[in-house]
Amino acid sequence: MATVTPEGGTAVPALSLQEITRRFGALTAVDAVTLDIAEGEFFTIVGPSGSGKSTLVRLLAGLEVPTAGTLLLRGEDITRQPANQRPTAMVFQSLALFDHRSVGQNIEFAMKMKGVAPPARRERALELLSLLRLPRDYYDRAVTQCSGGERQRVAMARALASDPEILFFDEPLSALDYRLRKTLEVELKELHQRTGKTFIYITHSLEEAMVMSDRIAIMQDGRFVQVGTPQDIYQRPRNRFVAGFMGEVNILEIRGRGESARFAGLDLPAPEVAGAYAVLRPEALQAGDGGSVRFDADIVQRLMLGSRTQYHLRVGDLALIAEIGAGVGNLMEPGQRTRFSFDPDDIAWVAE
Ligand SMILES: Nc1ncnc2c1ncn2[C@@H]1O[C@H](COP(=O)(O)OP(=O)(O)OP(=O)(O)O)[C@@H](O)[C@H]1O
Numbered sequence: 001m002a003t004v005t006p007e008g009g010t011a012v013p014a015l016s017l018q019e020i021t022r023r024f025g026a027l028t029a030v031d032a033v034t035l036d037i038a039e040g041e042f043f044t045i046v047g048p049s050g051s052g053k054s055t056l057v058r059l060l061a062g063l064e065v066p067t068a069g070t071l072l073l074r075g076e077d078i079t080r081q082p083a084n085q086r087p088t089a090m091v092f093q094s095l096a097l098f099d100h101r102s103v104g105q106n107i108e109f110a111m112k113m114k115g116v117a118p119p120a121r122r123e124r125a126l127e128l129l130s131l132l133r134l135p136r137d138y139y140d141r142a143v144t145q146c147s148g149g150e151r152q153r154v155a156m157a158r159a160l161a162s163d164p165e166i167l168f169f170d171e172p173l174s175a176l177d178y179r180l181r182k183t184l185e186v187e188l189k190e191l192h193q194r195t196g197k198t199f200i201y202i203t204h205s206l207e208e209a210m211v212m213s214d215r216i217a218i219m220q221d222g223r224f225v226q227v228g229t230p231q232d233i234y235q236r237p238r239n240r241f242v243a244g245f246m247g248e249v250n251i252l253e254i255r256g257r258g259e260s261a262r263f264a265g266l267d268l269p270a271p272e273v274a275g276a277y278a279v280l281r282p283e284a285l286q287a288g289d290g291g292s293v294r295f296d297a298d299i300v301q302r303l304m305l306g307s308r309t310q311y312h313l314r315v316g317d318l319a320l321i322a323e324i325g326a327g328v329g330n331l332m333e334p335g336q337r338t339r340f341s342f343d344p345d346d347i348a349w350v351a352e
Pocket residue numbers: 024027029047048049050051052053054055056204
């Protein structure tokens with residue numbers, strides 16, 4: 001199956017999922033998922049626990065066989081091909097390194113299985129150490145003497161050692177602390193750029209997905225609710241579920257559809273869709289009269305987030321969150337009644 005590229009040519013997708021389904025008894029864990037993933041794309045599947053992400057990625061990696069549907073790798077049917085015969089590799093959350101072996105031996109494992117000669121294996125392992133920004137002398141180090149972040153880099157080097165066409169990542173950073181996770185997110189994005197390979201990544205964190213991905217799929221109950229670029233998803237969430245996944249956003253139930261909608265006693269422009277929810281990101285709320293929809297709010301709480309300050313507001317019986325960049329205006333005090341405003345263009349209307 002070919003898709004048209006932006007240059008007007010055609011390209012065979014790296015991976016093409018056609019109605020991929022996996023049932024466990026009465027439960028449909030993955031429900032007829034259809035999608036093309038382009039060569040060299042960083043594609044992330046995001047969803048809450050139990051939405052079917054792990055099952056889907058296991059199906060794509062060949063660790064599980066679909067109940068129905070077809071999987072094509074560069075146009076070739078691999079639906080029933082076992083994992084070890086596919087040109088793919090997987091990095092897991094539980095690192096699955098051999099603890100009694102050195103870093104070098106771990107990285108070389110797949111090459112050894114393929115019968116690559118020791119000097120060539122060593123050379124490639126050293127190359128991979130530098131690609132993953134680990135010192136060369138780590139080659140002889142025991143993996144038990146590596147930190148969590150270093151072990152994760154060794155696991156990535158080991159996955160890359162077999163020179164796979166596609167790399168799958170099953171929540172590889174979720175066991176690491178916040179700062180290390182942030183560092184490795186950037187490193188993974190750079191690794192993707194340096195290798196040019198197709199990365200398929202799963203996580204329950206939309207924030208993590210936003211940093212790294214070319215495209216994101218939001219998964220709920222075995223289906224993709226929305227597939228798009230990080231910007232599409234952030235600016236135009238398709239429904240409340242997706243909007244709620246973006247972390248702290250304001251989701252306002254708008255009473256009265258049709259010609260105009262009411263918000264805290266104010267007229268808003270009519271919703272673009274036949275839906276009844278307006279999603280407003282915290283940074284869309286400004287202190288002062290800058291936006292055309294204006295209201296007075298009581299400041300309930302102020303949280304310093306570093307680059308921005310978050311205010312918890314109350315407008316009648318509505319609770320709202322506003323975020324103002326550090327250095328923009330003066331700090332406002334809890335207990336103060338303050339004028340806020342926003343632009344109707346910043347509303348994303350969602351149904352359901
Ligand atoms: N081998 C299995 N047998 C029966 N049910 C299964 C099996 N594997 C997964 N499931 C069920 O399929 C559904 C999807 O599970 P899956 O692990 O794919 O979700 P997930 O989104 O990866 O969740 P998490 O983020 O918690 O790992 C769940 O309801 C789970 O209980």
